[in-house]
Amino acid sequence: MSGIGHNGGPSMERGAGFRKVAWTKARTALMPALPLEVVRLRVKRAQRLGLPYKTYATIRAVSGRDIVGFLFSDNALGMRRDGVLPVDARTRLDDLDSAARRLAALHPPLDPERVLAGGGFEATGRAPGLFTPWREAREGLRDLARRGDVPFDGLIVVAATTLERDWSANAGFGGTVARDVMFPGAPAS
Numbered sequence: 001m002s003g004i005g006h007n008g009g010p011s012m013e014r015g016a017g018f019r020k021v022a023w024t025k026a027r028t029a030l031m032p033a034l035p036l037e038v039v040r041l042r043v044k045r046a047q048r049l050g051l052p053y054k055t056y057a058t059i060r061a062v063s064g065r066d067i068v069g070f071l072f073s074d075n076a077l078g079m080r081r082d083g084v085l086p087v088d089a090r091t092r093l094d095d096l097d098s099a100a101r102r103l104a105a106l107h108p109p110l111d112p113e114r115v116l117a118g119g120g121f122e123a124t125g126r127a128p129g130l131f132t133p134w135r136e137a138r139e140g141l142r143d144l145a146r147r148g149d150v151p152f153d154g155l156i157v158v159a160a161t162t163l164e165r166d167w168s169a170n171a172g173f174g175g176t177v178a179r180d181v182m183f184p185g186a187p188a189s
Contacts, residue, residue: 105128
């Protein structure tokens, strides 16, 4: 019930207390208690991926699997139109070398084949444009994941724009992180 002056306080409906207790118990039952050694391993994994543990744990809980690859947009990488990566992006990709697969979705005029040949990525492809139909965008992104040998639910999109943030939901990937999570302190693109 919402009305003028309603402050979102506790429900006055019958059974509200029971529902709160039941909901709290159900949430607790869903979250298994992990052994300390498993938590330590996951903290180390988050560090290898360069992610805050809370972000890593949330993605893992929602997707149901570990992060095995990142799909970077050229915007998130801060890539110049000649395909050159800024030093921070190149260093970040090198840090991920054995931690996760690296894929890139590139907007024109960047040439995916040329960028792939330049190294740093297991697969590159064309990024969906603003007017690309959803089905075509989904299939193009999934094809890129297949070429990179990354399962859809283990692939995380690193996005710089709102349009890029939608790629994950459209293609059924494991999640999305903002550019500044992967490149903290880097200038906005």
